Amino acid sequence: MACAHGWLTEAGDLAFSIDASNLVFGRGALAEVGDHVRAICVQSASSKPRVALFTDRFVGALEHVAIARASLEAAGLDVAVYDAVAIEPTDASFLAAAEFAREGRFDAYVSVGGGSVIDTCKAAILYATYPADFLTYVNKPVGAGVAVPGPLPPHVACPTTCGTGSETTGIAVCDVLALEAKTGIASRRLRPTLALVDPACTATLPASVVAASGFDVLCHALESYTARPHRARARPERPSARPMSQGANPWSDLGSLEALRLGGSFLERAVRDASDVEAREKLTWAASLAGIAFGNAGVHLPHGMAYAVAGLVKDFHMPGYPDGAPMVPHGVSVVVNAPSVFRFTAAACPERHIEGAALLGADVRGAAGPADAGEVLASALERLMKATGIPRGLDAIGYDDDDIDALVGGTIVQKRLLDNAPVAVAEPELAALFRGAMHVSGDRR
Numbered sequence: 001m002a003c004a005h006g007w008l009t010e011a012g013d014l015a016f017s018i019d020a021s022n023l024v025f026g027r028g029a030l031a032e033v034g035d036h037v038r039a040i041c042v043q044s045a046s047s048k049p050r051v052a053l054f055t056d057r058f059v060g061a062l063e064h065v066a067i068a069r070a071s072l073e074a075a076g077l078d079v080a081v082y083d084a085v086a087i088e089p090t091d092a093s094f095l096a097a098a099e100f101a102r103e104g105r106f107d108a109y110v111s112v113g114g115g116s117v118i119d120t121c122k123a124a125i126l127y128a129t130y131p132a133d134f135l136t137y138v139n140k141p142v143g144a145g146v147a148v149p150g151p152l153p154p155h156v157a158c159p160t161t162c163g164t165g166s167e168t169t170g171i172a173v174c175d176v177l178a179l180e181a182k183t184g185i186a187s188r189r190l191r192p193t194l195a196l197v198d199p200a201c202t203a204t205l206p207a208s209v210v211a212a213s214g215f216d217v218l219c220h221a222l223e224s225y226t227a228r229p230h231r232a233r234a235r236p237e238r239p240s241a242r243p244m245s246q247g248a249n250p251w252s253d254l255g256s257l258e259a260l261r262l263g264g265s266f267l268e269r270a271v272r273d274a275s276d277v278e279a280r281e282k283l284t285w286a287a288s289l290a291g292i293a294f295g296n297a298g299v300h301l302p303h304g305m306a307y308a309v310a311g312l313v314k315d316f317h318m319p320g321y322p323d324g325a326p327m328v329p330h331g332v333s334v335v336v337n338a339p340s341v342f343r344f345t346a347a348a349c350p351e352r353h354i355e356g357a358a359l360l361g362a363d364v365r366g367a368a369g370p371a372d373a374g375e376v377l378a379s380a381l382e383r384l385m386k387a388t389g390i391p392r393g394l395d396a397i398g399y400d401d402d403d404i405d406a407l408v409g410g411t412i413v414q415k416r417l418l419d420n421a422p423v424a425v426a427e428p429e430l431a432a433l434f435r436g437a438m439h440v441s442g443d444r445r
């Protein structure tokens, strides 16, 4: 079976870059945050540096924020809490947070929460430091894609879930309300100064939150591993302009493979039993590894399609998530597309699809060609989705075939993600992928 991953052309970008994340990982690490921030602020002119602590009102009520705040205050820092982060951030909520940051003139920032909190903190720091119209820094074609002009103040990101990997990436995602589009800002300068990952924070997460977050991890790893190889992407105009979504490369492969191995071994256990400390810790480490991988490779079609799936939500609510407006959890919006996508992309790199399936626990003996490779990986994901109670198929979250045009319309603008796929796609291919994602294969009517 031919698999030319990485060796497709000598005309492409032969180099790849590694943007390392500074990471502290371990049980109890959250209580270290004060000392780390104090050390980062060592050059501050103030004897009592000012620190903004970002969270949302749900995480703010948990002990995590109290632990972080006590640690910061014990280190002699002046702390101001911002707990108005939106569960699904928008351009308006990003700019409201930026106003808080601008007025506070902080020396450093700490975010404690899920991806929404960390992303909001990144955006607040950016717009407070280099004010501009909102769409200035937003990815093309939705925004102007202007480069972040210079360095940003320090940001220590402390995730309380085990999925998004936002603590290790330079990406911030939001809804642009006027355009009804979900998109993001991507810059190496947005990457947090330090990721402080404490797996003890996951002990109180409901099973459905762990499942949704866990599938986000698996998709970060699978998409990074099967992304267009970096050698197949055209060389950048200047070496310093090489994108973060540079495609699969040897560095991102390391994190992807280990994250898949850990996910295959521990996802079901972590969902089934909140007291399984080992499983939740291993899944949290997988999330960090997958974040490092996709922060250096980029994700592709499942995430690109997810923006539309989440943005066009009708009345779906996921058990275990806060009541309120209808919302498809990020990991669910991604993984519902994944089996359909991997059946399609397997032809580009069948060996990588089979390897991914094997790490997720599938029996891949006899999987010999592109058709087998796509099916074996799609089936492995569908089995895990069933075992963990995650909605399977777009129909399970309220969509039907009449929605496909709108879903395609919301996806075709995600150029950064679509360009990172191993197979070129346009509207007809995306429509076919959404049709394939409507029902789980075994449940087709």
Ligand SMILES: [Fe+2]
Pocket: 164, 216, 220, 303, 330, 334
């Ligand atoms: Fe994700």
